[in-house]
Amino acid sequence: MRRRLINSTLAVVLVVIAVFGVSLVIVETRTISNSAQERVDSEALRLAGIVDSRLLSDERVSGEVLRKQVDTDRYARIEIPGRAPIEVGTRPTGDVIRATRDGEEGEKVTVEEPRTAVTQEVGRTLLIIGGVALLAIVAAVLLAVRQANRLTSPLTDLAETAERLGSGDPRPRHRRYGVPELDRVADVLDGSAERIARMLTAERRLAADASHQLRTPLTALSMRLEEITLTDDLDTVKEEATVALTQVERLTDVVERLLTNSRDPSTGSAVTFDLDEVIKQQLEEWRPAYRSAGRAIVSSGKRHLHAVGTPGAVAQVLAALIENSLMHGGGTVALRTRVTGNQAVVEVTDSGPGVPADLGARIFERAISGRNSTGIGLAVARDLAEADGGRLEMLQGKPPVFALFLSRTPSYRDGKDGRDSKESRDGRDGMNHEASDASGGTVR
Template sequence: MKRRMINSLLGVVLVVVVVFCVPLALVEKRTIVNAARDRVDATAVRVLDLVEGRIGAKEPVNSRSFESQVTGGSYVEVQLPGLDVVSAGERPAGDHLLKAVERGSSSGVIVTVEQSREDVDHEIANMLLLLGVVALLAVQAAVALAVWQAKRLARPLTDLAEIAERLGSGDPRPRDRRYGVPELDRVAEVLDTSAERIARMLTAERRLAADASHQLRTPLTALSMRLEEITALAEDPETVREEATIALQQVERLTDVVQRLLTTQRDPRSPTAVAFDLDDVIKQQVEEWGPTLRERGRVLSLEGLRGITAVGTPGTVAQVLATLIENSLMHGAGTITVRVRPSGTSAVVEVQDQGPGVPADLGNRVFERAVSGRNSTGIGLAVARDLAEADGGRLELLSLRPPVFALFLGRSHED
């Protein structure tokens, strides 16, 4: 591309130089020759006037009479009627001459002036040399301009190619670089927009993978515990049947989590909120986490109102509560209290434990991704808050010590 641009611009300049310099050289050459001829003619006229003036004054005519009109390289010859020829200067050799002849109309005097064209040819050569130098400088300037312009246009194309290559290799960082060329700036803008779009898509995919791995862990853990209970109590058919029923419920819950993840990925604003009995969801969590808490010598206590009809997605609310209970189990201590209370038009579900609480330097940052007070993934509470907000609720940290997390849900008008 660079070579093509340089050749194109150089060709244009050469054409312009030829079209401009050749006619100019011809015109200047003719002007120089005509000026030299005019000087020779003027010399002949002046000599004729001097000679006729001396004849009219009855003075003798010799070479000294007009030698002042003879310039370097010229020869003047005066032919008087009935007399010898009078001349001044050195007669130039050769045929390459400028010559002028003047005749007196009344005196019969003939004046002949001859001048060598050497000076004229030298002047023409200087003029052609000057034009050649100007043309050469113009060509050099054109080459320099072509190289600069080629680099100026090729560098943005190289950058754009690198950006496109980075997009293809999975590095969708926009460059936000512009080049002052509208067409190239438009391409750069489109690539930056595509990079931002790809970055959002990759972020969404990675976030979906992280959320899925975290949200699936809780029901899988519960399912694993139920299967262990079934294995341990295999001799009691009634207990096996009960545990198997609960395990099937865990499978259904696991399926619901996967379905919600896919639905949220396709359309985050998909409305699924319904009126449901909050006691059923809390009871489900007690049944799921009871065995694990008993194994660790912990207790799950229920307090507050009963019979609350909340508005939301039961599966989402269950997932948020499971995250809060698991968080208390992993990072807290003592009794875990689940408390239900009213707050205006909302129903609030609080989860509290007797552990050391949330460090003061974290505060509400516990809901940020990758922020954790201990060795954990740091995405559980962030996912729980996102789920609550997507379901029309709100998840807040009400107290650092003791740690109290509150899930705010809408209440049904029938309640």
């Protein structure tokens, strides 16, 4: 493409130079020839006037007198009736420019000039025109190369960007080239790169969330199955099988929720549910693991609380906190329920060493972990809590206290302007006020 652009530009310039250059040469040649003829005519007329003047005043007309009146490169011949012709200068040979004038006293004046002077002047003019044409060609080539580079380099760069997108590197380059059409293509490629990057990020996040959220119910299910294999008591087998079926249902709910959030993270399924039932379920699931570790898990606080949210999501948040305490904490893990304003609060605490000070402000960030874990459990838990209008906070770092805030009344929205109801706003204000009064600011 670069070569075609250069050749086409050069061809246009050569055509323009050929058309206008030839015309200019013809015009200049004629102008120079006419100018030389006019000079000779003027010289002949002037010399005839001088001869007339001297004849009228009876002055002597001779070659010596007229030699001073004629240029050295010209030849003049004066013919006076009754006298011998007078010649001034050397008569040129070859092609000449000639002018003849008749005087009032009957004399005839002829002036000749060699045409070589005109040829030399035409040659100088042609040389100047040729030099200008050469400079124009050089300038055209340079301009064509620059323009070709300006157009082809961005196209090469855009092709590399498209190849990078196809090879799985979706980073936008944000390069612009000063050409509206090419900048438009660059905008489209950058927009596509950003969309691809968001899609890849969402897929990676879904995979990480799925691996983490499925691990907990699968672990609990495996513990139930182990209990079944270790007992011969039919009643115990039935009880454990019933719990295992409940955990399978929970696992199904987790999968459905992950798929729903991967399509539309804003989709919620909040309902009013019995918070005691969810806490009881978690205690039953985690007691075997805590007994195996020589620890205990208990609950206390206000009973018969109803909260608004997705029961499966709330169970996942509590499971993440309980598992976090099992892995990183120490002593007895306590789940305490209380009410603050329009919020139902579930606090999870243990007697472990707590959250390191350098991790306190970043504990809910993904990939932040203090002890070789995945670092996504608390981040996923906070996302689950916020999906239905709740909030997960770390109220205290040592000993660790994590609090899940849930609204006690449904949140209604105006269908026209999308504004929250007064109850929902009051609930969030109460939750924010509670979080601001706590002594910490994040979780592990």
